[in-house]
Amino acid sequence: MGSSPAKIGLAILLLMIAVAILAPLIAPYDPHQQTQSSLLVPSVSHWLGTNHVGQDIWSQLVFGARTSLLVGFGVGVLATILGSICGVSAALIGGLYERIAMRLVDTFLVIPMIIVIILVAAYIKPSILMLIVLLALLGWQGGARIIWAQTLSQKEREYVAAARSFGAGNSYLAWRHIVPALGPILLVDFIYGIRRAVFMEAGLAFLGISDLTMVSWGMMMRDALSFSYLHVWQWWLLPTGIALSLTIVGLTFIGHAVEPIIDPRLRGAEVA
Amino acid sequence: MTQAMFNRRNIITYIIALAFILALNFLLPRMMPGDPLMAIYGEEALVAMTPQLKAELVERFALDQPIWRQLGAYVLALFQGKLGYSYYYNAPVLSVVLGRLPWTLLLVGTALVLSTVLGIVLGIESGWRRGSWSDRTMLAGLMSLNGFPDFFLGMVLLIIFGVIWGVFPLAGALTPYSGLTGWSAVLDVVKHMVLPVAALTLAHLSGGYLLTRNTMITVLKEPYMLTARAKGLYPRALKYRHAGRNSMLPVVTQTGIWTGRVVTGALFVELVFAYPGVGSLAYEAMMARDYPVIQGLFLVVAVTVLAANFLVELSYTKLDPRVRQVGRAY
Numbered sequence: 001m002g003s004s005p006a007k008i009g010l011a012i013l014l015l016m017i018a019v020a021i022l023a024p025l026i027a028p029y030d031p032h033q034q035t036q037s038s039l040l041v042p043s044v045s046h047w048l049g050t051n052h053v054g055q056d057i058w059s060q061l062v063f064g065a066r067t068s069l070l071v072g073f074g075v076g077v078l079a080t081i082l083g084s085i086c087g088v089s090a091a092l093i094g095g096l097y098e099r100i101a102m103r104l105v106d107t108f109l110v111i112p113m114i115i116v117i118i119l120v121a122a123y124i125k126p127s128i129l130m131l132i133v134l135l136a137l138l139g140w141q142g143g144a145r146i147i148w149a150q151t152l153s154q155k156e157r158e159y160v161a162a163a164r165s166f167g168a169g170n171s172y173l174a175w176r177h178i179v180p181a182l183g184p185i186l187l188v189d190f191i192y193g194i195r196r197a198v199f200m201e202a203g204l205a206f207l208g209i210s211d212l213t214m215v216s217w218g219m220m221m222r223d224a225l226s227f228s229y230l231h232v233w234q235w236w237l238l239p240t241g242i243a244l245s246l247t248i249v250g251l252t253f254i255g256h257a258v259e260p261i262i263d264p265r266l267r268g269a270e271v272a
Numbered sequence: 273m274t275q276a277m278f279n280r281r282n283i284i285t286y287i288i289a290l291a292f293i294l295a296l297n298f299l300l301p302r303m304m305p306g307d308p309l310m311a312i313y314g315e316e317a318l319v320a321m322t323p324q325l326k327a328e329l330v331e332r333f334a335l336d337q338p339i340w341r342q343l344g345a346y347v348l349a350l351f352q353g354k355l356g357y358s359y360y361y362n363a364p365v366l367s368v369v370l371g372r373l374p375w376t377l378l379l380v381g382t383a384l385v386l387s388t389v390l391g392i393v394l395g396i397e398s399g400w401r402r403g404s405w406s407d408r409t410m411l412a413g414l415m416s417l418n419g420f421p422d423f424f425l426g427m428v429l430l431i432i433f434g435v436i437w438g439v440f441p442l443a444g445a446l447t448p449y450s451g452l453t454g455w456s457a458v459l460d461v462v463k464h465m466v467l468p469v470a471a472l473t474l475a476h477l478s479g480g481y482l483l484t485r486n487t488m489i490t491v492l493k494e495p496y497m498l499t500a501r502a503k504g505l506y507p508r509a510l511k512y513r514h515a516g517r518n519s520m521l522p523v524v525t526q527t528g529i530w531t532g533r534v535v536t537g538a539l540f541v542e543l544v545f546a547y548p549g550v551g552s553l554a555y556e557a558m559m560a561r562d563y564p565v566i567q568g569l570f571l572v573v574a575v576t577v578l579a580a581n582f583l584v585e586l587s588y589t590k591l592d593p594r595v596r597q598v599g600r601a602y
Contacts, residue, residue: 005412107289110581111574112532114539115554119296119570122558123304123311199421203540206423207555225427225544233431241424249419256415 009253016247020065027059031215039232048235051223057236061243064217068198068247071132075197078136080143080190087147088178091155092170102148105141113138114200121209128211131204135197143189147182154181188258195251202244217244286578293574297567298346302339309335314359314563355571356564360557365568369550373572375445376549379465380538383472384531390473391480392523396516398481399488411485418478423540426471430544433467440467443546468545472537479530480523487519494518524584531580535573 019026028045035054042049048057090101117134120126126134154160154177163177179186204210205218217240224237301311309321313329330336334345349356355365394410401407434442441447445464452460491497492515500514539551546552550569557565 005415103285103288106285107292110286110289110532110578111293112535112577114536115570115573116296118554118558119300119566122561122563122566123300202421203423203536206540207543208558221424221427228427228431228435233427233435237427237431241421241427245420245424247419248421249416252415252419 005253006257009250009257012246012250013254016065016069016243016250019062020069023062023066027056027062029056029059031055031060031063039227039230041231042235048239049232051220051236052227057220057239060215060220061217061239063215064220064240065243065247067128067211067214067216068201068244071128071135071201072194072198072247072251074132075135075139076190076194078132079140079193079197080186082136082140083143083189084147084179084182084186086140087144087149088151088174088182089170090144091148091151092174092178102145105144105148108138108141109145114203117200117204117209118207121204126209126211128214131201131209131211132197135200136193139193139196139200143193146189147185150182150185151178154178184258188255191251191255191258195248195255198244198247198251217241283582286582289578290575293571294347294350297571298343301563301567302342311563312567313356314561314565319359355568358562358565360560360562361565365564366572368565369553369568369572372548372550372553373576375547376535376538376542376551377576379468379472379542379547379549380531380534382465382469383476383538384527384534386469386473387476387534388480388523388527388530391477392484392516392520394477395481395484395523396488396511396519399485399492399519400511400515402485402489402492410481414478414481417474420475421540422471422475422537423544425475426468426541426544429467429471440464445548464545464547468538468541468547471541471544472534475537476530476534479526479533483523483526484519487522488515491515491518524587527584531584532577535577 028047033055035050037050038052038054040046040050040054046056046058048061051057051060086101086105090098113135116138120134124130160173160177163173168176201210201216202218202221205216206222207218208222210216210219220240221237221244224233224240227233228237304311309326309329312333312335332345332349334341353366355369357363358365358368361368394414398407398410430442433440441464445461446457447460447464450457450460497510497515500510505514538549539554541547542549542551543555550573553565554569556562557569
């Protein structure tokens with residue numbers, strides 16, 4: 001975790017978290033408040049101008065961080081929990097249960113989740129909570145596979161055999177031994193879960209699938225794009241896209257720095 | 273991700289996946305509160321509704337009968353290739369979707385090939401020079417690129433090359449009413465796809481690159497590399513023929529998983545460039561609440577991605593004889 005990309009990534013993520021938490025203090029306006037003064041150029045009162053319905057773009061950008069990170073962390077936590085429950089239990093219990101569980105995981109891995117979400121969203125306008133649940137339900141399977149494989153190898157270690165010989169059951173083993181041992185893997189799974197969710201939230205909002213009570217970077221980019229023939233993209237589209245990309249790049253850097261823990265062959269492959 | 277851990281899947285997985293997709297497509301509209309006719313046939317159908325048409329529509333999917341009968345009617349219609357009728361486009365769903373699919377396949381196919389080949393070459397070069405200045409630059413650069421959502425890359429390319437410099441067309445897949453034929457028509461199509469393909473390729477380059485680079489680093493430590501070096505082979509033969517070839521295999525296995533991701537990206541990117549593929553169609557259909565098209569699209573895209581995944585896995589078995597053994601055991 002000492003490499004410089006990791007530090008940059010962590011710095012970006014902490015900055016975004018700070019912006020998201022302090023959003024009401026940082027943003028000068030209510031991001032939803034519409035005014036008569038639409039498409040203003042940047043000025044002292046509107047740092048990034050205003051959009052087509054007269055909302056302050058800078059305030060929207062700040063509140064957008066909230067939505068992105070809320071969805072990101074929500075999905076990250078839920079998907080990691082689901083992935084570990086499935087992966088650890090499949091490896092420990094084994095037998096038919098393991099085969100069915102891993103088969104299901106495989107099945108979900110080959111279905112592109114975007115079109116499932118489009119179908120669902122066409123019928124139910126998802127609230128932010130629903131979006132989080134949907135993205136988590138469709139996104140835990142990759143992690144489950146890795147956790148399963150790692151649990152299988154942990155299972156063979158002496159300390160597990162020792163615990164078993166003292167009468168430890170599966171759930172005790174899972175909580176007291178396997179999960180702590182899987183710590184770094186769960187962390188990588190969590191970080192990539194956040195990254196995927198931040199990307200998907202923006203992409204879906206760009207497609208018009210979003211909770212309209214929340215400001216979303218994806219929706220801002222969609223609105224900005226329809227005015228690309230004007231000069232507004234410079235202070236509307238570009239800052240929004242850069243904020244989104246920075247968040248994802250930050251998460252990628254952190255994830256990539258933790259990854260060699262999973263695959264020891266890569267140790268020393270990292271650049272200093 | 274350490275994707276080498278993913279096991280190979282066999283045909284049963286694909287059959288279950290297909291069954292899940294069909295079940296979702298069947299159940300979701302029928303579970304919605306309110307008029308199932310509306311949820312299955314869309315808003316436009318209700319506008320055009322006459323009692324006679326209504327009776328016909330109810331009968332087609334056996335909507336007045338128990339759910340298992342409805343399922344039977346649904347499956348039967350599918351086997352007959354009937355995906356329903358779009359009252360918004362005033363055409364059968366299948367022809368609406370198939371009319372758009374080739375454009376998406378063109379974008380996705382080109383971008384997949386380009387990003388895989390480029391990713392492998394850059395990965396080999398980068399892994400060969402691990403730790404050098406050029407390796408570090410490539411690694412940092414491509415990892416940053418990985419963070420740029422494909423649709424944002426598309427917008428940036430659109431603004432630079434389309435709006436400011438005006439070298440590439442802003443939207444669409446063809447110049448409308450141009451009457452171009454032969455090579456000039458092909459050139460027109462190519463010109464229109466340069467920016468969307470570039471956006472997709474750049475956004476998906478890093479997967480193949482990182483995987484090849486990682487494998488390359490492991491392969492370079494293998495004893496047979498030392499032997500090859502001791503034989504006095506040229507560095508280029510070492511790099512590409514010995515190390516490179518062996519570093520490519522994991523990338524090929526992953527192409528299947530990436531197909532799904534590139535299709536997702538294409539749906540977004542198409543919207544940026546108003547490219548007339550299934551992504552734009554999904555957007556239009558969602559805006560119009562044209563449920564038959566959304567359902568048909570869901571089915572066609574899902575089946576296409578499943579088929580692509582499956583073909584990649586078949587080809588992988590051909591490429592690497594070692595897998596055949598593993599495949600049998602699994």
